[in-house]
Amino acid sequence: MNGIKIAVLGLGNVGRGVWKILHKQQDMIKEYIGIPIEIKKVLVRDVSKNRGIDVPPHVLTTNIDDVLLDEDIQIIVELIGGLHPAYEYIRKAIEMGKHVVTANKAVIASYGKELIQLANERKVLLRFEGSVGGGIPIIAALSKSFAANEIEAIVGIINGTTNYILTQMTRYGMDFKTALHLAQEKGYAEADPTSDIEGEDAAFKLSILAFIAFGVYVPPQDIPREGITRISEKEIQYAAQLGYTIKLLAVARKHEGKIDIHVHPALVPNTHPLAAVNDEFNALFIKGDAVGEIMMYGKGAGSLPTGSAVVSDIMDVACAILSGRIMPYTYKHSGQELRINGEGEGEYYIRLEVVDKPGVLGKISTVLGNHGVSIASVVQRGRGERIVPLVLITHNVERKRLDRALEEIEKFDVVEEVASILRVESHSG
Structure with a gap:
């Protein structure tokens, strides 16, 4: 085998990051894996658009069949985002025996269990490290590093947009609208920030984390959630006077056969490590029965941090292809029927x-x-x-x-x- 050929679906922010990392680190990747990884095709909407990176014209295509029907392409990297047509592309790729890497939180939260089962049946791999926490390797930690642990709780800041907004309100006394506008100017918030500020994005990610940590699928729409739109400067001030900082937290906590799971703004004691997580950074506080308490911290979004997680998954799949060890994905079972308790x-x-x-x-x-x-x-x-x-x-x-x-x-x-x-x-x- 001369190399592992892959296709990238989408050349937006994360797609460009993946392209840059694969080209910048191509020698190191080849040394690590043993053979090079080559991007054979990139699916885009407009081949003439200037994206600030040098992509050979013959690599670009607007036709998904150029990817799916190419037998040389072994790994498809889905980075177009959104539910549709991303879900259909991922499912079709798996059905055709191709491995898939994605950073799509909406698809994995909504269809992850189904797609994992399908991938296991077709004996291909589905990897999604980039779907939660940007560059923080939280999926690998929960599924591999902490595999011998019974996870008791996950408490985290998993949306960089809302954390940036709350940081500006806390640090500079800004009102919500001013802080949101600044986040949009800085590129941390979308033109339509609804998914972030209403807690939907965090609910998608929490659904994925609960599945990996506890083996329980909770549809994201069933997770009680509240965003940060009602947080005022008064609340920030009163919280500070009482010794707290306000953060948007995603919480999944297991006790007595139940899982409390919710996304809510919360007062975090200033002595708690999460209180010091500011700006666009994310952090996850994990409690396991053996490892105790661990906090993972880093940039939760962005071209290169998320691109790093995606490339790590690509390398992981490439190593599996070369070794011939395509192990089915196994997720944790608690050994008991856990009841979803919402806010608790x-x-x-x-x-x-x-x-x-x-x-x-x-x-x-x-x-x-x-x-x-x-x-x-x-x-x-x-x-x-x-x-x-x-x-x-x-x-x-x-x-x-x-x-x-x-x-x-x-x-x-x-x-x-x-x-x-x-x-x-x-x-x-």
Whole structure:
């Protein structure tokens, strides 16, 4: 065999990164694998578009059949993004006996279990390290490095856009709209940032992580999620005064035969390592029964970080082809039927806007107590105004129980509004 021939579908941000890495490191890759990796075809929408890299014209094609029907091409690298036609291309490639590498979180979260089973049946490999965490090798860590562990919890910052926005709001006192606009100017946020700021992107990634860590498939649309659009400068300030930093967290935590899984803005203690993860960086805090607590940190997106993960997968598949050891993908089974518990129990930060007069706190405390909600701390700041903020942090409580109490409280004449409800991440695991 003279070399491993591959095709790349899509030459956007990540596709260009993969192209650059494969060409810059071609000698090192050849030395590592034993033979070169050659990009034979690149699927694009427009062959005449200037992409800032030198791709020979004969390599470019707009016809997927030029890729799928080429028997020389052994690995297809899908980097076009989105659900369709990416899913159809990946499925067809696997059916035709080609190995697939992808960074597509939407496809893997939505169809990953089906595609892995199909790849195992056809005795080809499907790899997707780049779908979560950019350059952080989290999939390899969970499936290989921590394979001898029972994973108990994953708590992470897995969306760089929202982390950048929250960092600007925390560091410089920006409002949400200003921080979002800056993120778009810097290229960290899309022109339509909805998927990021509403928590959808993080839910896709969390679905993948839960499948790898626990062997349980949770459709991303079934994961309770809340984005950061309602986070105000006030919340940032109050959190700081209480010793917390606000982060958008993706959480999957196993206990008593259940998995609590959700994406929510949360108050993270300033003493917690995740509180120091800023700008576009991602981090995942993992707790295993043998390894204990581990944090993995790095750039969660971008051309070269994600490209690095993709190229690593390509090299892994190439080595498997050369060795003839195409091992079926096996994912963890917990040995018990785990029940999906959504948001589960937690501690909560609540900001109420209330009339500043005696007896208000007592009235609110009574209702909370009647619903089994225990208060851990209270901050009330009178400012000589009629309406003042009342900030409460609860002990562990079910969200449903808390919501019922707050529905009753919101009807009080002395309560202007329930302005904010945020999770409190009080511990690592």
